[in-house]
Amino acid sequence: MAQDQEHFRDSIGTISEEGKRAWVFPKKPSGKFWKYRTYVSYALLAFLLSAPFIKVHGNQFLLFNVLERRFNIFGFPFWPQDFHLVVISMIIGVIFIALFTVAFGRIFCGWMCPQTIFMEMVFRRIEFWIDGDRGAQIKLDRQPWNAEKIRKRVTKWLVFFIISFLIANVFLAYLIGSDTLFRYISEGPLDHTSTLISLVIFTCVFYFVFAWFREQVCIIACPYGRMQGVLLDNKSIIVAYDHKRGEGENGRKKFRKNEDRQALGHGDCIDCFQCVNVCPTGIDIRNGTQLECVNCTACIDECDSIMEKVNLPKGLIRYASEDEITKKAKFKFTPRLKGYTAVLTILIGLLVGMLFLRNDLEATILRLPGQLYEHKGENIISNVYTYKLVNKTTKDVTDVHFKLLSHKGMVKLVRNEDFVVPAQNLAEGTLFIEIDNAAVKTDKEKVKIGVYSGDELIETTTTAFLAPRSYR
Numbered sequence: 001m002a003q004d005q006e007h008f009r010d011s012i013g014t015i016s017e018e019g020k021r022a023w024v025f026p027k028k029p030s031g032k033f034w035k036y037r038t039y040v041s042y043a044l045l046a047f048l049l050s051a052p053f054i055k056v057h058g059n060q061f062l063l064f065n066v067l068e069r070r071f072n073i074f075g076f077p078f079w080p081q082d083f084h085l086v087v088i089s090m091i092i093g094v095i096f097i098a099l100f101t102v103a104f105g106r107i108f109c110g111w112m113c114p115q116t117i118f119m120e121m122v123f124r125r126i127e128f129w130i131d132g133d134r135g136a137q138i139k140l141d142r143q144p145w146n147a148e149k150i151r152k153r154v155t156k157w158l159v160f161f162i163i164s165f166l167i168a169n170v171f172l173a174y175l176i177g178s179d180t181l182f183r184y185i186s187e188g189p190l191d192h193t194s195t196l197i198s199l200v201i202f203t204c205v206f207y208f209v210f211a212w213f214r215e216q217v218c219i220i221a222c223p224y225g226r227m228q229g230v231l232l233d234n235k236s237i238i239v240a241y242d243h244k245r246g247e248g249e250n251g252r253k254k255f256r257k258n259e260d261r262q263a264l265g266h267g268d269c270i271d272c273f274q275c276v277n278v279c280p281t282g283i284d285i286r287n288g289t290q291l292e293c294v295n296c297t298a299c300i301d302e303c304d305s306i307m308e309k310v311n312l313p314k315g316l317i318r319y320a321s322e323d324e325i326t327k328k329a330k331f332k333f334t335p336r337l338k339g340y341t342a343v344l345t346i347l348i349g350l351l352v353g354m355l356f357l358r359n360d361l362e363a364t365i366l367r368l369p370g371q372l373y374e375h376k377g378e379n380i381i382s383n384v385y386t387y388k389l390v391n392k393t394t395k396d397v398t399d400v401h402f403k404l405l406s407h408k409g410m411v412k413l414v415r416n417e418d419f420v421v422p423a424q425n426l427a428e429g430t431l432f433i434e435i436d437n438a439a440v441k442t443d444k445e446k447v448k449i450g451v452y453s454g455d456e457l458i459e460t461t462t463t464a465f466l467a468p469r470s471y472r
Contacts, residue, residue: 012219013283013292023141024215024282026124027134027274031301040111041121048114052173058394058423064174076355077392077424081362088351092344097224099340101231104319105238109224110296115209115217118167120280120296123160123210130156134277160211161203168202215281218294225291232289234322235334239295241275241286241317242325252286255310268312275299275317285317361397361421362390363451363461368430373466381467382434389451390426397421399454402431406448407465409435433465440467 016022054061056075063072071078071086078086097108109116130152131137143149173181176195189196209217218225232238246252248267255270269286276284278299281292285299303317323329365387374382391397401418402411413419414430421427433447444464451459 013281013290014216014219022282024280025134025137025141026280026282026298027278027302028128029278029296029298029301031305033297033301037111037297038121041117044112044114044117045121048117049170052170053178060177060179062174063177065176067175079362079390079392081364081390082358082392085351085354085358088347088354092347092351095340095344095347098227098231099337099344101228102233102236102340103337104295105232105236106224106228106293106295109218109222109294110239113218113294115222116294116296119210119214122163124280126159126163127156130159157211161207164206164210165199165203167206168199171202171206172199215292219281219292229291233336235329235332237319237321237331238289239285239293239297239300239317240289240320240322240325241269242315242320243286243288244325246286246316268307268316270306270310272306274302274306278302289322358392359459360391360393361451361459362392363449363459364388364390365431365449365461365463367464367466373468376434379437380434381437381440381465382432383465385431385433385463386428387431388426388428389421391421391423394423396423397453397458399452400427401452403450403452404433404435404447405450405460406462407435407445408439409433411449433463435465435467437467440465443467443469 014022014024051062052060059075059077060072061075063070065071069080069083071082073086073089100107127137131140140149140152169181172195184192184195189199213221246267246269248261248265250265251267252269252271253261253264253266255272261268273284275286276282278301279285280296280298281294283290283292285293297319300317300319304314307314307316321329321331324331365385368384368386371384374384376382387402389397389400398420399418400421402413404411410433412432412434414432419427419429433449435445435447444466446462447465448460448462450457451461
């Protein structure tokens with residue numbers, strides 16, 4: 001057994017001895033945790049599929065428009081000027097996942113990861129419906145390409161492609177916005193060939209992932225499996241096999257009726273391999289913590305059902321830490337967990353504070369490159385600027401004009417009239433700042449400008465004002 005374990009650690013579970021793909025045919029799971037996972041997964045599926053179509057105060061609930069650099073997170077719009085807030089949000093997400101990994105292992109992968117949810121709750125269920133359970137799938141895979149196999153394969157692949165196409169449309173709604181997606185659909189895909197090509201590419205990627213690559217995403221592509229090796233310790237609660245109870249003194253042994261296993265020195269594991277057969281990544285949980293394990297709890301449910309049938313206590317495979325199994329130590333809130341929690345609390349507080357302090361309208365006024373000051377009359381010095389106003393709200397900002405707050409002078413727009421900043425859009429233009437030379441103390445002054453909507457001051461900004469050295 002030690003030799004088998006050593007061999008197991010030398011390769012991942014889905015690669016054969018010849019280095020080829022070892023296809024996984026998991027048994028259809030059932031049990032208490034599977035039922036709970038089903039509830040959670042369907043709730044998250046509903047959220048993932050509806051989030052880009054939900055509006056909060058006119059803002060899409062979740063939007064990640066990378067091309068236009070516009071992001072909506074829980075209805076809050078973020079522009080390029082708010083990129084620091086997006087970074088803080090991402091850091092909070094990473095620390096949140098790290099905190100739960102330290103405490104509860106790879107629970108995110110098994111319960112909340114979109115890859116797992118779509119794979120196990122959508123595509124795998126369709127596969128069970130068309131191909132049958134584990135035994136039927138293995139038989140179908142081995143049989144020649146007859147009418148039955150062709151019919152089932154074509155049906156499954158077609159259904160997989162249609163679902164992948166629908167997921168690609170939802171994914172596109174996250175990227176370009178649901179309103180834009182509906183407009184493109186109504187205008188006709190051929191009028192937007194670049195978007196159509198992107199949609200086809202996304203569809204093919206999703207089809208490839210869920211029809212062929214499957215669990216390899218979690219094992220090979222996703223870095224989270226490697227991260228857990230760094231984050232986990234002996235106190236982390238994970239899906240674990242109780243080797244103390246399962247192996248006993250003389251190891252595991254097949255079940256025999258009316259046999260006193262304890263007297264013979266054998267553990268409670270009857271070596272039925274049902275925990276291996278039901279595993280969606282094809283591993284043997286009895287070999288200990290492995291990067292392939294996504295904490296999906298399928299092995300817990302299967303083992304509990306077997307223990308119940310042979311009249312042995314449940315919990316041979318359960319949520320437990322290594323210290324609980326070996327030392328009977330209960331879970332404790334360790335200093336490490338306290339540190340992660342403190343950092344997470346500080347960052348959440350910082351983000352909330354910055355969100356409340358964030359202005360609805362962002363103003364940027366910069367001197368026109370390559371332009372110096374200009375004399376107007378005997379006492380006036382003028383500088384030319386470009387301005388950019390970003391409206392982050394869902395309402396137009398009307399009657400917008402500028403006033404000079406720090407010096408005696410005037411702000412003149414090239415258009416020479418008040419204007420409107422459209423909702424969730426920006427306004428750009430050119431303006432002149434004219435200051436009396438008596439108010440200029442240096443050759444490079446810092447001036448403060450107020451942005452008004454009617455009589456209401458809605459934003460202030462500063463910029464540099466150049467003047468002749470003789471006025472210093």
